[in-house]
Each structure stands twice: as C-alpha cells, then as structure tokens.
Amino acid sequence: MLLEKINQVNDIKNIEKEKLPELAQEIREFLIENISRTGGHLASNLGVVELTMALHLTFDLPKDKIIWDVGHQSYTHKILTGRKDGFLELRKFGGMSGFPKRAESDCDAFDTGHSSTSISAGLGYVCARDVLGEDYAVVSVIGDGALTGGMAYEALNNAAQLKTNFIIILNDNEMSISENVGGISYYLSNIRTAQPYAELKSGVEHTLNKIPVYGDKLIRGIRNTKQGIKQFLVPGMFFEEMGITYLGPVDGHNITQIMRVLRDARKVNGPVIVHAVTKKGKGFGPAERMPSRFHGAEPFDPETGLPRARKKKAAYTDVFATVMCKMAAREPKLVAVTAAMPDGTGLKRFRNMYRDRFFDVGIAEAHAVTFAAGLAAGGLKPVVAVYSSFLQRAFDQVIHDVCIQNLPVVLAVDRAGLVGSDGETHQGIFDLSYLSSIPNMCVMAPKNKWELADMLKYAIDYEGPIALRYPRGEAYDGLREFRAPIVYGKSELIYDEEGLALVAAGSMVATALAVREMLKEIGYHCTVVNARFIKPVDEEMLAYLAGDHRLVVTMEENVKNGGFGEKVLEYYNDTAADVKVLQIALPDDYIEHGNVDLLKQEACVDAASVFKKIIAQYLQ
Template identity: 70%
Template sequence: MYLEQINQVNDIKKLDKSEWEPLAQEIREFLIEKISVTGGHLASNLGVVELTMAMHLAFDFPQDKVVWDVGHQSYTHKLLTGRRAGFDGLRKYGGMSGFPKRKESDCDCFDTGHSSTSISAGIGLVEARDLLGGSYSVLSVIGDGALTGGMAFEALNNASRLKSNFIIVLNDNQMSIAENVGGISQYLNGLRSAEGYNNFKEGVQNTLEKIPVYGEGLVRQIKRTKSGLKQLVIPGMFFENMGITYLGPVDGHNIEQLIRTFRDAKKIRHAVLVHVCTRKGKGYAPAERHPSRFHGAEPFEIETGLPKHKRTKANYTDIFSTVMRKLGDRDEKVVAITAAMPDGTGLKRFKNMFPDRFFDVGIAEQHAVTFAAGLAAGGLKPVVAVYSSFLQRAYDQILHDVCIQNLHVVFAIDRAGLVGSDGETHQGIFDLSYLSSIPNMTVMAPKNKWELSDMLKFAVAFDGPIALRYPRGEAYDGLREFRASVEYGRSEVIYEEADIALLAVGSMVKMAEKVRDILKDTGYNCTLINARFVKPIDEALLEELAKTHKLAVTMEENVRTGGFGDHVLEYVTDRELPMRVLNVSLPDEYIEHGNVDLLYKEVGLDPEQIAKRVITDYISHM
C-alpha cells in the first residue's frame, strides 16, 4: 500500500510521519518475498531499512551523495529510488545488480562491491564538491566489520583534515559477514554499553535546559566545546581524538532520532561520524537467529528459512573443509587464516577442532597475507583461505612479503572463475594472471574433488609459496579413475590420441571432456590433458605434443592476458615448435552478474562454441 506510492526518488517525503513504520514493515516483507525467489543479501538489508529511510528523509538525492561500503545493504535504497520493478530480475543476467551501479541510477554515485572503500571514495567526492563549488552533502555508510580493513583507517586519518562537512555513517550491527573480531569490535561494544555516559549526558542536558533564560545557551555552549562531555566521560574517544566529531550511539531503527542526528551532522564543518546501532536480519526471525546464513542467501522457503534447493553433493568448499581438518590432525604446524569468512571459506570445522591454530583477522586481506608470512617465517605452515576476488586486494603482500622471501604460505583460493550473481566485483577471473606473474609462486588447479584433496596435501607438504584455486559450487566427481600422483610441474594425460590436444585448467577439464566428445563425434582425433599446473607449465609435455599434434587448445576460466594460454603460446613460439596454439579463455573485460551457464554462453565458453572454434581453426590451417 505505502510502498506502491514510492515510484521515484524523494517520493518518501510525501508520506506522513505516521506512515513511516508501516512502510518499513512493507519494505521488509517485500525484500523477504523477492529474495526468497531470487536469492541475494537479505540479513544486511533487513537491518538498514529505517536507517535508509531516515537518510532519504533527511537528504535530497541524487543531489546529495551516498557511498555504500560493499553495497550489499543497498536494496532499500534501490526501492526508495524507484527501482521496485527491478527486483524480479535481481542479480540475473541483464537484470538489476545486487550492488550500487552508477549506470543503473543517478542516485548511485559510486560503484562498490568490496569492503572498506567508502570513506576514501567519500573524501574524494567531498574534495571534488569543494573544488567545483558544490554544496551537496556526502555520506559514506560503512559497516562495523569494514572498519577492520586498513584502508578504512587510512581514510579516517585523511578525513580528519577536512575543513568542510563529510558524514560517515557507522552501521554497527556487531557483524561483518561472520561475527566481528578484534579491538575495534571491543571498542564499539564499549561505546554501545556506555549507558553511564548516555544517561549522564541526557540528565545533564535536561537539567540545564530547565534553567530559565540561560539553560539552552549553556547546552549549546557545551556542545560547541571541544573538550565537552564526551571527552570527559568516555576514555579514549578514538574518533574525537582523530579530529572527527562523534555522534551517537543512535538507535538505527528509530527514524525520528536518526533524522534529528543527520540534521545535526549536516551543520558540522568537518568530518563527523554518526554511530548507528542496528540489528542484522531485523524483522525476519530466521535471519535474526542466523545472520551469517542469510548474508548471501540462496532461494529459501519463507516459512522456515530453509533453502528451496537442498544440496545433494559436496561442493569444493566442503572438500577443502574436510581435508583441512584431517591435515590439522596429522600436522600440528598447520594453521589456518581467514579474513572474516570462516563459514564461507570452509574453515569453521578447523576452527572448532583447533581454535589455537585458527586466526580470523577481520576484513583485512593485506594483513592476512603478511601475517601468514610471519607465521611461515616462524616455522609454521599457514593456509590462507580466501575468495579469488578478495585475494587480489593483497597482491603487494603476496609479491613482497611472501614470494621475495620464498616463504611456505599456502593460498587456498575459493570462488575462482565465474561466480555468477554477485557480478563484476566478485568474479574470480584474474588470479591466474596476477599470481603466475610473481617469481617463486607455484599455481595449481584441480580437475575434480579428489584432485583438490591431493593438491591440498601436496601444497601443505611443499616448500615455498603455492596457490591452489578451485571454483564455486558442486565439486565435480567425474574422471575418478584418473588419479595420478601430483608431481611438481607435471600435467596429467587423460586421453591420448593425435592431431588436436585440449589442455584444460581446473574447472575447464569437465568442459574439455564435452568438447572432446563433440570433436570425436565429428571425426577428429583429440587428446585430453589435465594441465594441473599453471605455473610452472609442463614444458616437457609441450615438446612431446608438438611431435604428434598440429593444434594445442588451452582452456581456462581466467582472462586471456597473462593466463595459462599466454604462457603456453609464449613457450611454443619461443621454441618454434611445429604446433599452433588456440587460446580459449574469458575475454579481457569485466563480466556482469548472471547464471554461470548463461554467462559461459555469452562469452563463448560453452562446449558447442568451443568445439566450433577448434574445428574452424583446425580446418583453416590444414
């Protein structure tokens, strides 16, 4: 009823104050209904409904600007800016993104998808505003978990120097994806529980305001004084001591209180942080009980919160989880590191079994990698479990702190390749390129679930930097009969014939099987090779293949530039081997969100299109 009246930005301002609470309820019901069908980020969005409404009531979009850190909590913002119809296609190919996108709306001023970037982007918008003579407000909404990222602290340090208004909204729900860890979490817990301060502040203010004539003036003077009540009563005052005015804590589900606070924040002529306390998953009992499970939810039954499609087979993360637990049993030097994702990376079982050897560093991939380097230098065997698209945030640390010293750090890289619905910021399609460019690094990819187990054991027993990348989703259980021992730098020949050789990396071995079947049915001889190692490539095998094959087809779920195919082509060309190389890879571009199988077809990486390319290339050079 009320949500139907929100058809474009600022329509919320036409509603009466009495209609705000029913609108919030309708928004929650709408989100639960839609996300139960499409999947998406539910718990984080349910937690910021009133906060988002208050922002839209207190500010004027798109003139004012808001940057959402990560952006997985922007669904209510999308609703209030006229994108209700887009939720039927949420995260589907060609449909609405699950994150803010500038191309989607003028009210999305900055694309986001990774953590701890919003304050930096907001400062940039503030400086641009001031240099160009603008007068709009700039807000950066950052979750408490994102404050564990070092980039956020770099930005806070810079924000303290601003001489004009900039509003940082700290959405404090005591969660990032998993439960928060570390000193920042403890500090915010202290602020939340500082009832003595809040009660004292309100009591003093109420008492002073009752003084005839002078009371209100005294309150205003105290508020203007830098060494005010907060400095006296709360030790440390981390933000205030940095030069950033602190307002809060504010009830993140009280719209009127939020609006008053935002109006106060707009008056401050420098950076101000508004500390807002919300409940992740608010309004939906299963999400309140299990906020991590509903962070990124698959389609689910509304009544129970249970997934609509039950998994019958283990996924690659499950296999990693099982093997890590076994390795922890066998070797007390094995330790595990995650950046705020013990569940998502499969380390929860290891954590439960070996709590002293498990380290959650918060959303801080750079720190995670250098920390792992220190553990390795101290004689341990650290395994850093991380999503592919998040590991690229720590490229410098991999290069300088791990690989220059040739330290034995294992990188277990989950979600490698296309991941689907989360889109450009989460597709793990660059890791083969950036990792294989680093000296001393070894890069592997398993063809199926058994090889993931074998490779992880090989990696832990290795001596030096080594990366193992595997895809999202159900673990392939085919080709079980092919399980040759993992040997450094050696590929595995699965089917051997002549003329055409398919050299597939990791997840592409399954695809290569289908391509080979098509080629065989069309009358072409075809060898199938599981490459196993992207770095180093199997040079001896290439030399042998060139004696009996006219065409080598490399297949990888990675961009072309700097990938496996590039390395094979370079070797064949440099050695002048009598064999052509056809690179089959993802295009050198960002790939949007959508079903993975559909994306394969869109980029020409399905079996039929690959087979057609192979045949065309082979015939054209006969």
C-alpha cells in the first residue's frame, strides 16, 4: 500500500505522480475505516483529500505554514505529517486531537477550532515573516461557511494592503457559495499570473509613463477597460476590487490542476485567493448524500453509514426543539436565530414549521446577538440558540447591544459544560462566569428535561436579557416529581436535612444525588438544593442554610473563577455567616478532549471525587 510509505512529513513527495490518485483513494478508505470506529469529522475531511495532498506536494513543511480554518478538515494533513497511527486514539483522552495543535506537531502552524480565524492568523504570520526578514510561504485554508464570519472580512480588508505573498485558499464545497462555472475565469487567472503577462503589463506601464501629459491618462484608460472586462468575466471580482488577486475556480479534486494554480499563486507579490471547488463527503456515498449528518459523526457502520450506537434517550437539544415549536404555535412574536447551526441547536424543525420566523445568519455569532437585539427592539421575542463556546465570540454584543438596553433576548446556551471529544476549543466551561458578570443578565440552568421545558417557557415570557444553559447529550429524566413553578431568583429545595448542604447548578444536581446516596451509606444525611438561578443567587435560601448547616458544598460544571460557587462564598463572607463553603467546580484551565465521564474524574467533579472532598472537609 502507498499509505505505508507515508511515515513522516514530506514523504508524499516520494510518491510517483501517476500513483497520487491511488494514494488519495487509500487515504479516503483509511479515514472511513478509522472514523467509523472512533467518530469524528468525516465529510469535511473526505472533501479535502486531494487539496491537502497538493498543498503538501507544493510546499515544504514545517518551514512553510498551512493554517486550517476551524481545523476539523485537517485529518489528511495529519496523515501526511506522520500521524496516521494517532487515529487509533483520535479525540480520546491523551490521544490525538481532532483539530490542529501546535503542541502536537511542528507542522500545525496554529491551533484552531472556531471559525473565520485563519486569514487573521495567516496575515500575522506573513507580517512576522517580513519583519524578521524570513522566507517561507503562508497558506490559510478557509471553508466557504467560514466566510460568513465577519472576522474573515476584517482580515481580508487588512490583507489587501500587503505587498508580499500571502495565499488564501477558499475551499468551496458547493454547500453555500454559488457555483462559479467558467473556463474563461480559469483561463484569465492563468494569464493574469503568468510571468510573460506580468512582464508585459509592467513594460507597457513603464513606457506610457514616459509620455508627457497623456501617459497617465492612457494608463488609467487601459486600467478602466481591463477592470470592465474582468468585472464581466471574472467571478472573483469582489476580491479583485479589494486588491486581492483571484485564481479559479479550480477543481479541488484534480491534484495536478491545484498544484499548477498554487505554483502560480506563489508568484503573486501580494494577497491571492485560490478558489477550489470540492465535494463534501467525496468518496463515501452516505456522506455525499448527507454531509451534515457526517459533519461530526458518531461511530458508524462503514458499509451502510448507519450509527453503531443504540438509540439514545432524548437529548436536551431535542427537548429544546420540541418546546420551541410548541411555544411558537402559542406566541406569534417568537422567532429563532442561529449562527449556521439549525441541526446542532435543534432548530431544524422550527425552521421547517415557521420558516418566516427563523433566521440563520451564518457563522456570525456576534452579528446573531446584535441582530436579535434589533428584533427585540422591534417588538419580537428572539431566542438565539448557540453553543456555549461559540457564544464567547459575542461577549461584547451581549453587553453592549442586549444588556445595556435591557432587551428581552433569550440566549439558549447549548453544549454548556464539558462536551468531550472536541476538546479545549469547544468545552462550554466559561459561560456561567462571563454571563453572570453582566448587569441586567439573568442566568438559569435546569436539573432535568422537564425543568428545561419550564425554564424555556419562563425565559420566553421574561421581559429582559436571560440565558438558559444546558448540557450536551441525553437529558436527565430523574426527579420528575420535583417540578415547582419557576420563580425569578428562587432555587428548589429537594431534600432537607441538617449539617451538610449540597447546592448544585444544572447538570450537577444528578451528581449531587449520587453523592447524597454515598454519604447515606456511611451514616451522613444532607440537604440537596437545585440552584436553578445562577444569577441572581437565591440569598433567601442561602440564609436558610446558614441556620443549621456548617458546610455548604456548591457544585457546578463551570470553571471556579467567577462561577456560581464564588457568588455563594461572597454572600456568606459579606454576611459573616458561620458557614464553611466547599466549591466543586472545574479547574481554571483549558480541558483537553476525551470522554466526558473520564474528564469529570480527571477534573474531580464526579460523584466519587466530590464524596472524598466532602469527607475530608466535613470530618476536620
């Protein structure tokens, strides 16, 4: 097998040209086989096999720098840089990341995980190279969806000023950018970068400049005529008008063609965009037909594409989806906003039922939040469904556009807490801290699926900014009998004992129950409180607990710094209560990829770890 010859970076350059298509096929088979076992991002990686091979054949890694936008399409890059054995432990704790990581390889130029960052990072590399007088190529690979993010355009605007080479590859998988078909465009892009043409252009302008008075006018006339022709014929004129050379479209699955365009791109003294048209999921029928389903795939049968896992219980996202549709039938002003995640956030059904009340703004979380503020100011009731780690990208907008104006925007914060295999860039472990620091913001967390439903209804009726955070995965269905009405700022007393109290937020309520059972086995009884509201904290409940509890244990799936536990501790310090507080929270650090249960054990927020900490504190 050819793939056996790929054991370190640049080994691909030793493969005969005529055998490259065979290697591409082996890489696809390798990806399908391995991701079917471990899960991971399949469709996006199948779509860039030839493009990645062409990059590695054209450039010299690690000297040259390739920056992958988002990074979930970097699997072939990892294979070609000697990491194919790492796929046995892909996205597992201690194993290889599903995203580029500088700590993992010198060939990973920049850590990525969120969208629309590659051009900014690449431009930084280019400027660093030029300031230091170094000589290497910089290539940013950005997907079409990532160009819906405003940050990409900020970077393009800045990059247009460059006078040195910077290559940007637009990986267009035909999912959201209109297909630009045309041999004329490809022909003109070759002519525009060919050396004879460049020399002729320079020579003509030099000669005309010598003509007194009329020389400048002739040059301007020629330029205007050329721009008019290009405007009519070249699909990349948007970039050209910014001052960025456009090459393409090029077949992203034709290695020879891509390499030829990349060689041309290296000749450009300035920023250049190479438009490569690819097929997401290429080579695997189910992924080609259903690219969204195989974007982040669970383990599956490689023959049929069907999931291996048993049918799971309803997830929190499913509960959110159901309630949103039911509430929309009752409330005509309810609208939903997503940043390119209708499937992931559960809004697909809402979109199908209420298309005129559904807004997908693309990968643009900052815009989504301010857009929702405008919707609210205009009299609607917007719900912005967004992953916790992606909401971080709109922190300023939450403050400036929603909370200062005290607008009734609902933030449905999905994937809050540990999410597992996607690692540091996707763990939703900061939202309680950053959201509860904002004046006018109300923050809630449900203990189970019924409380999520009740809280969403409450949030939709609430007349101000409010965030509802819930975790990834199966919705907890215990404690169904505890369903007190949602009252602003009020927690829920589940079990009432003396001496020790567990005050848990959201997903940690189930952990608190497990801890309670462990304590009962050794003769200790404890109170269990479902916090419900992280902001405002239920001070009345805290005052009650101070009466006959000498230890209050706060429990949250969020970092300790600025979290729920610190607010409880601050209250008791301010009131000089004779209560000891034990804060159970995630460490103030970035948490790597891995199974969620294992990560909880490593972070000491699982039931066994909490039990041990309580015994150590309670028996002192």
